[in-house]
Amino acid sequence: xxxxxxxxxxxxxxxxxxxxxEYREAPNQDTCTDVEWAAYVxxxxxxxxxxxxxxxxxxxxxxxxxxxNTLTDKVSRTYLLGxxxxxxxxxxxxxx
Amino acid sequence: MPxxxxxxxxxxxxxxxxxxxxxxxxxxxxxVVIIGGGGHxxxxxxxxxxxxxxxxxAVLEKGYIGGGNTGRNTTIVRSNYLTPEGVNFYDASVKIxxxxxxxxxxxxxxSTRGHYTLAHTESAMRTMRWRAEVxxxxxxxxxxxxxxEIAKACPQLDLSCSGQAPILGALFHAPGSVARHDGVAWGxxxxxxxxxxxxxxxxxxxxxxxxxxxxxxxxxxxxxxETKQVLCxxxxxxxxxxxxxxxxxxxxxxxxxxxxxxPMKPWLNSIFVxxxxxxxxxxxxxxxxxxxxxxxxxxxxxxRSTLDFVEGLTSHMLDMFPFLSNVKVVRQWAGMADxxxxxxxxxxxxxxxxxxxxxxxxxxxxxxxxxxxxxMAQTIANDSAPDxxxxxxxxxxxxYELTGEKGAASVGH
Numbered sequence: 287x288x289x290x291x292x293x294x295x296x297x298x299x300x301x302x303x304x305x306x307x308e309y310r311e312a313p314n315q316d317t318c319t320d321v322e323w324a325a326y327v328x329x330x331x332x333x334x335x336x337x338x339x340x341x342x343x344x345x346x347x348x349x350x351x352x353x354x355n356t357l358t359d360k361v362s363r364t365y366l367l368g369x370x371x372x373x374x375x376x377x378x379x380x381x382x
Numbered sequence: 383m384p385x386x387x388x389x390x391x392x393x394x395x396x397x398x399x400x401x402x403x404x405x406x407x408x409x410x411x412x413x414v415v416i417i418g419g420g421g422h423x424x425x426x427x428x429x430x431x432x433x434x435x436x437x438x439x440a441v442l443e444k445g446y447i448g449g450g451n452t453g454r455n456t457t458i459v460r461s462n463y464l465t466p467e468g469v470n471f472y473d474a475s476v477k478i479x480x481x482x483x484x485x486x487x488x489x490x491x492x493s494t495r496g497h498y499t500l501a502h503t504e505s506a507m508r509t510m511r512w513r514a515e516v517x518x519x520x521x522x523x524x525x526x527x528x529x530x531e532i533a534k535a536c537p538q539l540d541l542s543c544s545g546q547a548p549i550l551g552a553l554f555h556a557p558g559s560v561a562r563h564d565g566v567a568w569g570x571x572x573x574x575x576x577x578x579x580x581x582x583x584x585x586x587x588x589x590x591x592x593x594x595x596x597x598x599x600x601x602x603x604x605x606x607x608e609t610k611q612v613l614c615x616x617x618x619x620x621x622x623x624x625x626x627x628x629x630x631x632x633x634x635x636x637x638x639x640x641x642x643x644x645p646m647k648p649w650l651n652s653i654f655v656x657x658x659x660x661x662x663x664x665x666x667x668x669x670x671x672x673x674x675x676x677x678x679x680x681x682x683x684x685x686r687s688t689l690d691f692v693e694g695l696t697s698h699m700l701d702m703f704p705f706l707s708n709v710k711v712v713r714q715w716a717g718m719a720d721x722x723x724x725x726x727x728x729x730x731x732x733x734x735x736x737x738x739x740x741x742x743x744x745x746x747x748x749x750x751x752x753x754x755x756x757x758m759a760q761t762i763a764n765d766s767a768p769d770x771x772x773x774x775x776x777x778x779x780x781x782y783e784l785t786g787e788k789g790a791a792s793v794g795h
Contacts, residue, residue, distance in 0.1 A: 301690075305680035307634075321780055328723060328779040329630040332621030334683040356635075357683045 292343040293350050293366050306340030309351055309367075336362070386487045401568050402575035408582055411608035412440045414762055415600050416615060417587050417623060419443025420452040421563070421748065422740050423615035424570035425755020426762070427579040433756070434763035437578030440609075441571075442602060444586035448567025451617045454685075454717035455748040456640050456662060456674040457563045458653055460497050462524045462555035464513055464790040467773035468726065469520045474770065475753035476557050482752060486569035490561045491667045495652050497558020498532060502547040502658040509789050510553035523556040535652055543701040547658055558653050560664050560672075566751055590626045590737070597627075597736035611762055613738045618683070618718025620741040627734050631741070632779055633720045637678040638745050639691040641714035643706075645669035657791075659698040671709070673699065677719060677745065687714045719744045726785035729754065729774040730767035738762055739776060745791065 334357035461472035517524035728742035
């Protein structure tokens with residue numbers, strides 16, 4: 287069974303989690319152009335590599351960040367947004 | 383029956399000759415370089431030569447031809463889509479498929495079976511009615527049928543689905559077919575090769591040279607190739623190629639898995655799809671049940687298979703066909719689906735001059751192989767995309783003119 291570590295609830299089966307897509311910074315909607323906004327809405331960095339992603343622990347309603355390699359499917363760390371991202375205590379590999 | 387088979391049986395020249403020349407090192411330059419030796423890339427090479435007389439073409443394939451998503455799909459060909467643009471496009475593909483065995487002189491086992499998309503809820507029935515009306519309007523044979531007609535077409539189907547999800551009706555699409563998918567790649571490869579195009583296997587593209595917004599060459603593991611026109615037809619590898627030319631797209635890669643059972647006597651003529659139960663199923667010419675389900679739930683660039691998938695799929699299969707409980711699954715595999723937000727492909731020109739894209743084929747690419755080859759060949763030859771694929775252009779996203787086909791995806795994704 288695949289596992290993922292929720293920063294609030296510890297290591298849980300992957301079936302309890304929902305993938306929320308890549309974490310991205312929104313451009314300033316007051317100053318950006320229509321084309322920049324359209325690119326933000328639609329485009330994604332689809333190439334494989336290390337990514338910062340939103341994940342959701344469904345039973346507890348916790349949104350958090352996972353840093354994961356989309357080629358190897360290994361998670362290097364998970365943390366709540368705003369928490370110290372260098373804290374590797376919760377680091378957990380997604381596939382056991 | 384293709385004449386070739388009869389000639390081969392009567393000839394003394396066994397084994398059969400190669401399908402295409404075994405070429406090793408590409409030339410220094412080509413008019414057109416096609417990245418990706420799957421069905422789409424090979425079809426584009428074939429139609430470039432046949433329809434437009436452009437034969438100084440190299441198809442570069444990093445593995446072997448048809449070894450990607452062309453050989454990994456569940457081989458269903460249909461045109462019962464939701465938008466008129468989609469229905470017109472896929473209908474053109476079905477029409478080419480119907481005569482393709484003759485044209486390529488290769489038996490593609492193209493077999494028209496009829497295609498039932500089952501509805502288990504009122505809201506699903508509403509989508510079926512919508513699709514049926516759009517299809518009829520465009521001239522494609524689709525209609526909504528009730529449980530009685532479904533039972534007649536397939537008496538083995540448990541209409542109550544174990545009491546979990548009773549079937550209220552279905553969208554019946556008469557032209558729905560299956561074909562031998564690797565044969566499609568081989569047929570187009572042989573056709574293109576005979577007309578002069580060159581196919582290089584084990585040839586990986588490492589970079590694309592762009593100067594002043596124009597393509598000028600391709601770096602490969604077998605040396606540098608000068609060219610002014612490049613077609614990217616690499617399905618699940620699209621983001622890796624578009625990254626080489628700094629082109630942003632909405633494409634995200636999710637694995638899509640499938641499996642087959644051991645062969646059995648023919649019992650299932652039609653193709654059955656259940657969106658709610660996430661199952662699609664047909665019986666191949668060899669007697670195997672070919673089964674697929676929804677996408678894996680998160681982005682991974684991998685073709686690994688999972689036990690979760692087989693367990694989920696087979697439990698729903700048994701809701702529909704309880705008598706299959708003793709049948710064994712003998713193979714499972716995955717492909718990398720290049721998903722778009724509106725479930726329509728991305729085809730045509732890009733902001734980079736000479737860089738053409740045939741991508742975003744997600745879970746719906748095999749059925750479009752002939753027409754995408756034909757329209758991409760037109761796009762390259764004329765440096766202008768035909769009207770048939772206007773709704774699939776990359777710039778539709780910045781224009782906010784998406785082509786919403788999610789309602790016609792075979793199962794909910």
